[in-house]
Amino acid sequence: MTTNSRSLERIVTKIALLVATLVALSVPASYAYGEYTELTDILTYKAKVKATAINELIAQMPETWMYAENRLQGLISHVPVTLDNEHIQIFDQKGELLTHSGTPLTGQTVRVSFPLSDSGTTVGTLIITTSLNAYFFGVGMSIVLSLILASMVYFALRIFPLRALQRANQALFTEKERAETTLHSIGDAVITTNVNGSINYINPAAQHLLGCSLNEALGKHITDVVGLCKAENDEKVDCPLEEALRQNASLSSGEGNVILKRDGSKVEIEDSYAPIHGQNGEVTGGVVVMRDVSLTRNFMKQQTWEATHDALTGLTNRREFERRLQAALSDAKKTGNPHVLCYMDLDRFKLVNDTSGHAAGDELLIQIGMLLTARIRKTDCLARVGSDEFGLLLENCDIDIAFKIATEIKESIGHFVFSWSTRQHSVGVSIGLSLITKDHSHAAEIIAEADNACYWAKECGLDQVTISAASNQGLAARRSEISWVARINKAFRDNRFVLYQQVYRTLNTTAGLKEHIEVLIRMIDEEGKIIPPGHFLPAAERYALMPEIDRWVINQVFSQYDSLIRQRSGKPAIYCINLSGATINASDFLDYIREQKQQYNIDADAICFELTETVAVNNLQSARAFIEECKAMGFAFALDDFGSGTSSFGYLKALPVDYLKIDGSFVKDMEHDKVDQAMVETINHIGHLLGKFTIAEFVENDKIVEMLEAAGVDFAQGYGVNRPVPLFP
Structure with a gap:
């Protein structure tokens, strides 16, 4: 036997001895611990049960329970039953023994106590004692058995490995090289x-x-x-x-x-x-x-798929769609092949979300995706490009065929009924088409064209298919508005907005001596020319830029009000500022007005805010609340373009305004049209009955001024009275 073998034998012997020792010690130790734990757990449980029963007796007889020995004996003897090797005692609060059950024990014992209480106050103690004789006998037996088991383990671990040692030693070298090479590879x-x-x-x-x-x-x-x-x-x-x-x-x-x-x-x-x-x-x-x-x-394939597909519908996502669209554009430039982009926006989709929840909306999108997939060619590319928007790239397809395909898609979606729970929903789709030509510069331009056409399809009444074309005046107006957005933002950055003023003429001196001035906004283009508001305000209203513009106007007037009064040699005036519907619906706008008023310490009665009748009626509740809050701060209010609505007089009593501005469409022709004259007189009369001052707009000549004075109108405004001039010369 080699030195290595003898060394290995000693190691095996030591390991066998160590394991046997662990067995000899661990078995009785585990037994002793387990048995003792179980014994104490049982005693604790019994003490808790008996104490609970006694506590119920104490609750029934709080003053005399300690004298009810028979009942106490019954409780401690039978709940649960007392064993022969148990001794149970009850002590009162002073530690005096009240009663007991069982025979007092001698020798080694273990005891468990449990408090007796009345309404949270300890009034006694329950003690259960049991003998440990059986416990020690069991521990002794486990020691004997563990020694026998340890001996068997020692001989098993020592003899069998040594017999295998010689056989393993013979094959060791042959397997060594093989094992090393295998482990290496x-x-x-x-x-x-x-x-x-x-x-x-x-x-x-x-x-x-x-x-x-x-x-x-x-x-x-x-x-x-x-x-x-x-x-x-x-x-x-x-x-x-x-x-x-x-x-x-x-x-x-x-x-x-x-x-x-x-x-x-x-x-x-x-x-x-x-x-x-x-x-x-x-x-x-x-x-x-x-x-x-x-x-x-x-996983890599899945990652690649997820990078190019929409997770909800499984359709191509916007990024991959734009790449495919750019490739189609490159092909159109190179070969002249016709390709068409269809931009689809679901109609009434928000209603599904609002009534049935977003889970229903998601399922609807999935089913619409499946419906569209079934109606297109394998070579076409269908994508989800927005929340409820889809894009369809029709390659090698002219615009006429694309229009037919889009119409079929529109009809199939229109006939589709979506069921969710107990509800059924019908949706439509508005579709915009754009022919991809070599004249396009990039994919974003094509998407913008199709998106504009889709928007115009919605504007024309939903469920429409519109082709993007230069001859479409509605689309041209839409594109013009979009171009104004960038110009408005740049004008803000370049500080190219200015304010003008138009002074009213007072026709009725009982309406007050203060001069009334409407504040008007103008934009200056890059060449220094004045751009009237009719060119850029429609785009600002459509694309949510009016709140920023209105705040800018308020800040300019409030911050420079003292300068305005000095220009007027100290004569007071009322400055009228127009507000948009989007502005008054902004949650923080009232706070903004309060901050500006406090910051510049302006007299509230020097400011009159104006809302158009359309804005007020379309937002009646919020407009009324806004007007009341502003009037509480001291500001006046005017209702602009009054009479242009279909139910003007019906809403007038609900709006606490101070001025009615008679719509200019009645005023400008009243000298030639008796109906217009009658409308002006009627609005003026009803306004005065409701305690409101009246202002006529679009006053173009002296003849109209005379007619307004004769009718009793309070103020006149228009180019025939005073033309707009810069507010800050």
Whole structure:
């Protein structure tokens, strides 16, 4: 026996002795601990149950319970039953024994006490005592058994390993080189062969990967077990192991190969092939290492798919759609082939979300996506490009055919009924078409055209198909408004907004001596020319820029009010400022007015805010609340363009305004049109009955002024009275 073997024998002996010692100590220790824990748990449980029963007696007889010995005896003897080796005692609050059950115990015991209480106050103690004789007897028996078991463990661990030691020592060197090479190359599945390629070992991972057991594979040639083929076409690939053995070098079959299992399934792998060397360096066999990368590659494919598809509907996402659109544009520039973009926006989709919830909305989008997919060609590209918006790229398709396809899509969606829970919903779709031509510069331009056409389709009454064309005046106006947005924002950055004023003429001195002045806004273009508000305010209103403009006007007037009064040599005036519907609906706008009033210490009666009748009626509740809040701060209010609505007089009593501005469409022709004259007189009369001052707009000449004075109108405004001039000269 070699030195290493003797050393190993000593190690085995020490390990056997250590394990036997652990067995000899751990068994009785575990038994003692477990038994003692169980004993105390049982006593604690009994004490708790008996104490609970006694506490109920105390609650019934708080003053005399300690004298009810018979009832106490019954409770401690039967709830639960007292055993022969238990002694139960009840003490009062002073520690005096009230009663007991069982015989007092001698020798080693264990006891558990539990307080007796009345309404949270301890009035006594319950003590249960039991003998430990049986416990110590059990511990002693466990010690005897553990010594016997430890002896058996010691001999088993010492004798059997030593017998195997000599056999293992003989095969050690032969297996050493093989093990080192295998461990060096190991991935997941490992197969070893002899020099002829016959399998002599496969590990469990290889058995699972190949779908065969070790016994089935032993002795077979590697090519009979490992079926390599190309992933894309199942073309068979030669196993590189034979070449690796010939070259005495490590090889790989390359990427994109799979293993074809017996059941016909495929497994994507990464593999390597290497020779195994003998003691003298000769090739004695080979090792194949294969790693299952199906999950990794599937994950990469999933990541690639998610990068180009919408997670909810499974359709192409906006980024990939724009790439496809750009490719179509490049093709149109190169070949002149016609392609069409359809931009689709669902109608009444918000109603589904509001009435049935977002889960219903999501399911509707999924079903609409499936419906659209079923109606298009495989070569077309359908994408979800927004919340309820879809894009469809029709390649090699002229605009007429695209219009027919879009119309069919519109009709199929219109006939589609979506059911959710107990509700049924019908939606429509507005579609804008844009022909992709070589004149387009980039994909974003095409999307903007189709989006504008889609918007115009909605403006025309929903469920429409509109083709983007220069001849479409509605689309042209839409594009013009969009262009104004950028110009307005740039004008703000460049400080190119100015204020003008138009002074009213007082026709009735009883309306007050203060001069009334309307504040008007103008924009200056890049060349210094004045742009009237009619050019840019419609775009500002449509694209939510009015709150910023209105705040700017208020800040200019409030911050420079003292300067305005000095220009007037100290004469007071009332400045009228127009407000938009979007502005008064902003949640923080009233706070803004309060801050500006406080910051510049302006007299509230010097300011009159104006709302158009349309804005007030369309936002009646919020307009009324806004007006009341402003009037509480001291500001006056005017209702602009009064009479233009269909129910003007019906709403007038609900709005606490101070001034009525008679719509200019009645005023400008009243000298020639008796109906217009009658309307002006009627509005003026009703306004005065409601205690409001009246202002006539669009006063163009002296004849109209005379007629207004005769009718009793309080103020006149227009180019025939005073033309607008800069507010700050």
